[in-house]
Amino acid sequence: MDLPLVITRLVHIISGSFWVGAAIYLAVLLEPGIRSGPVELERQLLRRTSKLNSLWITSAAVLTILSGFALISMTPGRSMADLGEPGWGTMILIGLLASLAAFFISGFAGMATAKLRRAFEFASDNPGINLGATPESDQQVASFRRRLSLLGYLNAVLVVVAVGSMAIARFV
Structure with a gap:
């Protein structure tokens, strides 16, 4: 048994499961629930959870990506030179590109969420300032929230593509 390979694979699978699960949960369940409620609820949740969510999800994503690169070089009979080759190499490359795209989209969504939280x-x-006090500011907040939801859905789709392509890589 190759213990370093087993440990690296476990780290990759566990951190990846957390990352993918969090992305899907946020996009499909939490975000729509928050967005359908009052702005005050969203404000409270953002204030209490967004920094912590960002830290954990980003850490899981980085750990997943780094352990994935390590796995490519540690897997017997495989190397970085195989990326893009028919079969395994193509599927791993698709997963890698989808993972990196999801990571960057998640970063953009995190920055946008932080901006909304600060607003x-x-x-x-400042009690004299009321978000949503005018139709224009209401529309701006609604537009911003829609863009955040779209980024969340795109992120969730990309991590599912990444997992799917990597899961079937050894069978194609």
């Missing part, structure tokens, strides 16, 4: 915090710290 909510600014409004709550």
Whole structure:
């Protein structure tokens, strides 16, 4: 038994499962539920959870990607030179590209979420400012929320593509 390979594979699978599960949960369940509720609920949740969510999800993504690169070089009979070759190499390359795209999209969504959180915090710290007090500001907040939801869905699709392509790589 190749213990370093087994440990690296476990790290990759566990951190990847967390990353994918979090992306799907946020996009499909949490975001729509928050967006359908009052803005005050969204403000409170963003204030309490967004920094921590970002830290954990980003850490899981980085660990998944780094352990994935390690797995390519540690897997017997495989190397980075195989990326893009028919079969295994193509599927791993698709998964790698989808993972990297999801990572960057998640980063953009995280920055946008932080911006929204800061806007909510600014409004709550300045009682004279009320987000959604005018139709224009209401429309801006709604537009921003829609873009965040779209980024979340795109991120979820990309991580599913990554997992799917890598899961079937050895069978094609």
